[in-house]
Amino acid sequence: QQQVKQSPQSLIVQKGGIPIINCAYENTAFDYFPWYQQFPGKGPALLIAIRPDVSEKKEGRFTISFNKSAKQFSLHIMDSQPGDSATYFCAASKGGSEKLVFGKGTKLTVNP
Amino acid sequence: NAGVTQTPKFRILKIGQSMTLQCTQDMNHNYMYWYRQDPGMGLKLIYYSVGAGITDKGEVPNGYNVSRSTTEDFPLRLELAAPSQTSVYFCASSSSGREKLFFGSGTQLSVL
Numbered sequence: 001q002q003q004v005k006q007s008p009q010s011l012i013v014q015k016g017g018i019p020i021i022n023c024a025y026e027n028t029a030f031d032y033f034p035w036y037q038q039f040p041g042k043g044p045a046l047l048i049a050i051r052p053d054v055s056e057k058k059e060g061r062f063t064i065s066f067n068k069s070a071k072q073f074s075l076h077i078m079d080s081q082p083g084d085s086a087t088y089f090c091a092a093s094k095g096g097s098e099k100l101v102f103g104k105g106t107k108l109t110v111n112p
Numbered sequence: 113n114a115g116v117t118q119t120p121k122f123r124i125l126k127i128g129q130s131m132t133l134q135c136t137q138d139m140n141h142n143y144m145y146w147y148r149q150d151p152g153m154g155l156k157l158i159y160y161s162v163g164a165g166i167t168d169k170g171e172v173p174n175g176y177n178v179s180r181s182t183t184e185d186f187p188l189r190l191e192l193a194a195p196s197q198t199s200v201y202f203c204a205s206s207s208s209g210r211e212k213l214f215f216g217s218g219t220q221l222s223v224l
Contacts, residue, residue, distance in 0.1 A: 009152065032210060043116075043202050043215025044155070089154060098162055098209035099142055099170065104154040 003027060004092050006103030013080055014111050021075045023090035028071070030092040034100070035064065035075050038087045048075075048089070071104045080110045114138050118203050118216035125193040125223045133188040133219050135203030143206040144186040145213065146170075146178065148199040155202065161186055162209070193223045 005024045013019045023033075034049035050057045050064040050073065057064045061078040077084055087107045091100040116192040119134045137144065146211030156192040175197060177189040186205075190197060200220050204213040 006154075034211075036213075043204070043217050044213075045213050045215065049211070060192070062223070093210040099145075099157055099160060100145075100210050101157075102155040104152060 001099065003101045004014040005088050006106060008105045009104070010109070011077075012109045012111065015081060017080050019080055019084075019108055019110070021079050021088055021108070022072060022088070023074065023103050024070075024072045025092050026071065026092065027092070029094040030042075030099060031095045032093040033064070033066065033073050034091050034102070035062075036089045037107075040086075044089060056067060061070065076111050077108075080108075083109050085109065085110050105109075116205050116216035118219050119202075120219060121173075121217070122220045123222070127195065127223060129193050130189070131190050131221075133190075133196065133201055133203075133221070135178055135186045135188070135216060137183065137186075137203075137205040137214070139205060139207070139214065140183060141205035141207045141214070142183065143209050144180065145204040145206075146176070146186070146188045147202045147204065148172065148184060149188075149202060150199050156187065158198050158201075165166065170185050190221075195223050197221065198223045 035047045036044035037047045038044040048059045063076040066073045087105045089105045090103040116137045142163045145160045147155040156172045159178040161167045200218045204215045206213045
């Protein structure tokens with residue numbers, strides 16, 4: 001049973017485009033939703049995170065949109081750059097848990 | 113600060129062999145995790161620890177063992193290597209559990 005469903009599996013955009021990566025979850029006990037960015041040959045690194053008490057969070061060019069009723073959240077990358085080419089993972093966690101459940105990842109390619 | 117250091121970076125094992133993947137962190141984090149990453153499958157939690165002397169199973173613990181005798185070190189032991197254990201293994205640590213995991217650069221393991 002996949003607890004966090006991520007789509008698409010891969011995504012190609014042109015420089016300046018706005019890629020959008022989506023995640024859906026079933027467990028209403030989840031209360032923390034981070035996104036991790038992974039470059040080839042490296043470990044993932046925390047990019048941005050959101051809690052269900054807000055519908056949107058921005059950090060620089062990265063924005064998380066959160067829809068509690070639909071149990072969905074998404075990552076938007078404004079003015080995407082070739083340096084944003086990486087694999088992006090969404091994740092979720094229940095309150096009181098020390099563990100994260102990850103989506104399967106989205107490989108993003110930003111062409112020059 | 114070196115952060116989270118994993119050794120070795122690459123290893124090839126024969127079926128039935130044993131090995132220990134090393135992980136050490138210099139951030140005095142209480143929480144440490146082992147994940148495996150398979151292509152297109154995201155990150156799966158193998159074992160985690162909330163402090164020295166305390167370990168617990170994650171989603172996919174079979175075939176692995178861990179110990180946590182110090183805050184700094186969290187080695188992962190494979191006793192009888194199987195081809196299904198071919199994967200990239202990541203160690204991570206955190207000061208606050210699920211929030212802001214710091215990952216190592218990974219160990220690529222092949223079992224042939």
